[in-house]
Amino acid sequence: MPSVDRVPEGTEDAAQPDGLWRQLRFIALGHPLGVIGAVIMAVFVFAAVFADFLTFYDPVATNSAVSLAHPNSAHWLGADFMGRDVYSRIVYGARISLAVGLGSTFLGCAIGVVLGLTSGYIGGWVDLIVQRLVDVLQGMPLLVLALVMAASLGPALGNTIIAIAIPLIPYAARVIRSNTLILREQPFVEAARAIGMSETRIAIRHVLPNTLAPLIVIATAQLGSAILTEASLSFLGLGIPEPHPSWGRMLSESAAEYVRTAPWLVVFPGLAISLVVFGTNLLGDALRDILDPRLRT
C-alpha cells in the first residue's frame, strides 16, 4: 500500500532546493547585517582566489618610473615608493590574509577542540592539566604571545599561521569543554554507553557533532582576530616576510615617511583590513544569533 506522505515522482529534486532557498531567504531577511558581512567575505574570497585575473601588474614587480604615483587610470590606487601597484598588492594581499586567517583559525580551533573534548569528557587529572595549560596560554595578551611565538619561529607564512593559532587555542578549548561537560551527562550519551559503544566513539560520534554550533560561532569571531593579528605582526616586521604583499607590511613600509606625501599608501591597505574584519564581525554576529541565540548581544 503506498504511503500517503509519498512525494510524487520527479518532484523530490525540485522540492529540496526550493525549501533550502526559501529557508536561506528567511534567514537573510531576518539578518540583513549578516548578509552584508557574507557579501564582504564573498568578495574577499573571490579576490583571493582569482587575484591573477583581477590584477594587471605583478604585485612584487618594481618600477622606479612610477614611484609614489598618485591614484590614476593606470594605477587605480597609486603606486608605492618602489613603484609597485598598490591595487595589485591589495588584491594579492587578500590571499595572505585569507591563508593566515583561515589557517590559524582552523589550526587553533582543531587543537582547541581536541583539548576541550578530552578535558571535558575524561575530566579528573586530565582536565586539571589541560585547564592549567589553557590558563597559561590565556594569561598573556594575544598579540604579546603571538609576537614571542613569531620571533621564536622566524618570519615565514607557515610560522605566522602557527604563531597566531597557538594564542587562539584557549578560546575554542574553553567553549568545547563547557559544552562537553553538559553533553556527557545527557541521556543519549548514557544510551550509547548502555549499548556498549566505546568512550572514544561516543566522544567523537555523539558529543563532538553537538558542539559544532558554538564552534562555528567562535571560529568566525576568531577569523577577524587572526587577520588583525597577522596585520599587526607584519606591521611590526615580525609576520609575513618580503616579497609577499601583506596588508600589515604595506602599512609598515608607508607608516612613518609617507603619511605626509603619499596618504594613499596608508588609506587603502588599512581600509582593506578594516573592511574584511568588519565583514567577519557582521557574519559572526549573525551566525551567533542563528546558531546560539543565548549568546545574542
Added chain:
Amino acid sequence: MGTYLIRRFFLMLLTLFGISVLVFVMLRLVPGNIVDILFDAAGMINAAEKAQIEKDLGLDLPIVVQYGHWINGLFHGDLGYSYVSEKPAIEEIAPRIPITAKLAGLALLFSIVFGVPFGVISAVRQNSSLDYVLRVISLSGLSVPSFWLALLILMAFVSFFGTIPIYTEPPKTGWDELLLYSIPAAAVGFRSSALIMRLTRSSMLEVLRQDYIRTARAKGASDTSVNYHHALRNAILPVVTVIGIEAAFLMGGLIVTETVFNIPGVARFLVEAIRWRDYPIVQNLVMFIAVVAVLINFIVDLLYAVLDPRIKYAD
C-alpha cells in the same frame, strides 16, 4: 571565601610559573642568539672570541640552569643585564613602566567614558536609528586595527594642523603630557570602548526586561533614575568583567600604538628587544605583562563578590 581565595592565589602562581617556562623555552628556540647577531653585524668569525662572549653571558649553560638563574634573580630583584645596552635590565625597564601605565590608564578611561553611556543609550533606544548608528560604530571599533587608526589620526593632524603629534622629547608639564598621550590613548581605547559599549547594551537589554524595572516605572520613577540607578547598577557586573579583561590585555594594542607614536614605553621596548634578541629584557617584560594581566584578573574575580552580594564563593 577564604579557601577559595587561597586556591585561586595558588592557581595564579601556577599560571605564572607556566608562563615563565613557556616564554623562556620559546626564546631559546630562536635560531641564533645575540652573539650571532653581533658577530654577523661585525662580520667577525673568531670562534674562540664568540665562545668567550657566550660564556660571559651565561649562554653556554644548560637551559635548565639558565632558567634557574633567571627565576632566582627574579625573587631577589635581579633581572640580569641587557645584552644590547649592558645596563641592568631593571634600569632599562623601570623608567618605561610609568609611561605605559599612564597611556593604558588614559585609554581605559576613554573606553569607559564613551563605552558605558553609549551602551546604555543604545539599549534604551533599542532598534532606533541612533541605536543602529552606535552599533555600526561599535562594530567598526572592533574591526579597525589600532595602528591604522593611529596613522589616520597622524594624517588628519598633518592636514589640519601641519604637525605630527609624535613623541620627540619628554613632556615638560602635566598638561603637555596629557595632550601627548591622549591621542594614542584614544586610538587604543576606541577598540575597548566598542567592546564595552556592546556588552553594556546587551546587559542593559536583559535587565530592562526584568519585573522590578516595570515596578520602578509604575511607581513613577524618571527614565534617568530607572536607566542609571535601577538598571545600570545590575547590568554593570559583566561590564566590570570585560573592563578588567581589557585593562589586562590593553598591552596588545599599545604595542603597535607606541610604535606608531614613537612613545618610549614598555610595549615599544618589547618589540625592540625581540628584534635584538635581548633575552633578559624580553623575558622580564613578558613576565611583567603576564603578572599585571593575571593580577588584574584575580582582582576582577574578587570584585564580583563586592559588586554583587548574591555571589558567595564556596569554601
